[in-house]
Amino acid sequence: MKSLGIYIHWPWCKTICPYCDFNVRKLEDIDTSTWRKAYEKEIENISFFTNLKEVKSIYFGGGTPSLISADFIEKIINFINNNFSLSSNVEITIEANPSSLKYENLYNYKLAGINRVSLGVQSFKDTELKFLGRDHDSDQAKKAIKYIEKLFFKANLDIIYGMPDQKILTFKQDLREIMDFAQTLGHLSIYQLTIEPKTPFFKQLKSGKLNLPSDEKLSEMYFIIQEMSEKYKLPQYEISNHSTIGNESIHNLGYWRYNQYLGIGPGAHSRVSKNLNRMSLVQIKSPRKWLEAILKNTNGIEHREILSTNETAMEVLITGLRLKEFLPAKRFNKFSKLKLEEIIEIPLIKDLIKEGLIERKESKIRTSSEGKAVLDSILYRFDQVINSKH
Ligand code: SF4
Known part of the structure; x- marks a missing residue:
């Protein structure tokens, strides 16, 4: 069965973390109902680019989509269902930040159709959270995990490792706590801190203010993660992703297996079938220009191209070789x-x-x-x- 995933990019965050290079902006005073209508219009526009009708997964990412109301989310899900059709076991994920999560919000998301939450915890150490510029503390993260555990069968814990001055011994201790929580939720995404150009951390690195672990130390940490995740029955199924059996992310597996997906929202990417090849669609990056283009009755697409077979061959490898399968x-x-x-x-x-x-x-x-x-x-x-x- 051919699989179609839909990604909705919400570009707004309350604060911008100094390591982040996603297409995000600090939350402005926006008219959410205009934004919702723009998403709906663009879902309709972009639906003509694929011949697939059955949606296996929807992913609300960002940015901080947990700043959006449950009513907004529900309307978008219903709109997708009206333009496509949701598979009976569709996975619908929302990325959430502990600082913007209340039990009531999560409960309402569940009623709206969300059945998986990816929680951006990043660390259970307040010093590290402060360093990462996060606007939550570890107590808020633990509280959010408890709520999620009560309400959802599928969830993910997002963690960053490879912080400056991180010692192997303390890393192992911290990792045990992380694994305990991840085991409860059934899924762990654990990424090495990477310093991307144009971020505040990049400037700090260039001026010698960031003392990052050496490559050898990072490699040691990577193998410690693999060893410990096996013990915790959270084996690796993708370079940075671990899960208990049956809790893998259906949406992300779609990317790694090179299935078709549609990306809607500022800067989002799509890969769709075009004859025997793949077409790439990229949405306008600037949130303001994206909204304006759609409201002016055009669409939010900035760039489209049919990929060459050399490009698609490399993309299949770049994605597929990340997996354990x-x-x-x-x-x-x-x-x-x-x-x-x-x-x-x-x-x-x-x-x-x-x-x-x-x-x-x-x-x-x-x-x-x-x-x-x-x-x-x-x-x-x-x-x-x-x-x-x-
Ligand atoms: S909350 Fe996430 S998306 Fe927003 S700025 Fe921080 S890292 Fe980036």
């Missing part, structure tokens, strides 16, 4: 000129198998645990082969 040749070959069976016989790629970074089973491949830790260099070699630079 094998990447089947059938999926890859659909989007590539060179067959996967041919590629894995080329010495540059064969070496990856010999080095234990890529595992092969018949005509399927996946990255080993060691391979996942050096995915960029693996992809670099595939890129050389696919773009005939070898």
Whole structure:
């Protein structure tokens, strides 16, 4: 069954965290009913780009979508249902920040149709939360987890590691607490702190004010996470994602399996089928211009292009090799000129198998645990082969 996911991007946050490079803005005095109508109009506009009708997942991301009312969310879900049709086991996620969460809000989200919450906790240490510029503390996070646990079967805990001066010993202690909570919710997304250009942290790094852990230390932390998550029955199923059995994110699996998805909202991306290839659609990045364009009866699309087979082949690898499951040749070959069976016989790629970074089973491949830790260099070699630079 072909799977379609819909991503709704809400660009507003109460405060902007110094490490964040998502397309976000500080919350302004906005007219939410105008914004809701714009989302509805754009859902309709963009629905013509796909031939798929059944929606397997909806994801309200951002930004801080938990600043939106349950009524707004419910209307958007109903609108999607009227333009497509929601699968009987559709997964509908909302990203939430502990600071904007009350039991009552969560209860109303549930009534509105939300059945999964991704909670941006980032850390259970107040010093780290302060460093990250978060507007919640660990008590608020723990309270939010309790509420979510009571109301939802599926939920995720979002965590960041690799903070300045983080010691291995204390990291292990902190990780136990994180795993305890993640086990309760059934899912953990744990990302290494990365310093992106144009963020306040980037400036601090350049001026020598951020003392980040070395690559060796980060790699040690990565393997500690893998080991501990196995013990807690939260095995890795994607580089940064862990879950108990059956609690994987359906929406994100859609990206990693290179399924079609529609992204609606400022700066959101889509991948849709176009003949035998994939088309990329990118929405206007500026929230104000995005809204204006839609209200002027055009649409929110800034850029559209049919991707070349080399581009799609690389995208299948970039996404699929993040997963623990094998990447089947059938999926890859659909989007590539060179067959996967041919590629894995080329010495540059064969070496990856010999080095234990890529595992092969018949005509399927996946990255080993060691391979996942050096995915960029693996992809670099595939890129050389696919773009005939070898
Ligand atoms: S709350 Fe999330 S989306 Fe908003 S600024 Fe912070 S990291 Fe970015």
